[in-house]
């Protein structure tokens with residue numbers, strides 16, 4: 001049994017226990033039977049944009065940790081426990097689906113693997129491991145991604161599948177130099193809302209309504225630039241007039 005943390009006389013759940021509760025609450029219906037589907041078939045463009053923010057924040061936190069360890073890079077499949085010298089017990093994979101039967105029929109390896117490493121990290125916090133204590137929230141963005149239904153992530157060749165592009169399989173320490181991304185519920189919902197708004201704008205624009213719209217982030221004008229690919233398909237760049245504001249491509 002894991003030791004309970006006692007704070008101000010309050011009995012609290014151990015980190016492992018509260019992590020296990022989160023993992024157990026992940027809804028399998030979000031993932032069962034979708035391993036053959038493409039990422040974009042199971043997520044809307046807005047969800048995709050908020051998922052990308054969570055992935056970016058996970059990569060950034062891992063980057064900060066790598067800098068702390070004076071390491072240059074790691075892989076997306078490598079847990080933080082492995083970076084500090086722990087090994088995966090041989091029976092971990094089998095035990096995982098016994099302890100978390102909601103994952104039994106989920107045929108996606110990355111979500112299972114990272115959930116397993118997250119649980120081990122929380123067990124290390126309970127054991128007062130100094131690395132784990134200094135970086136207790138490192139997995140927060142990726143577990144939030146799984147909880148929100150964005151766990152259909154996988155890799156192909158050198159990168160994450162799903163057109164994320166900016167996310168190679170290798171996570172570099174330089175990611176840690178980026179500014180933190182806001183991954184609060186409100187910020188993520190705002191990203192989704194914004195993409196929906198712009199998609200509706202584009203739909204009307206294509207139907208001939210040229211009324212201009214303003215960015216919901218800053219109130220400045222949103223500009224639509226139409227393009228044609230070399231194969232003749234139209235695509236659009238929608239960009240806010242303000243610098244470093246909304247800027248996305250749609251096809």
Ligand SMILES: [Zn+2]
Pocket residue numbers: 215216217218219220240241242245246
């Ligand atoms: Zn703007």
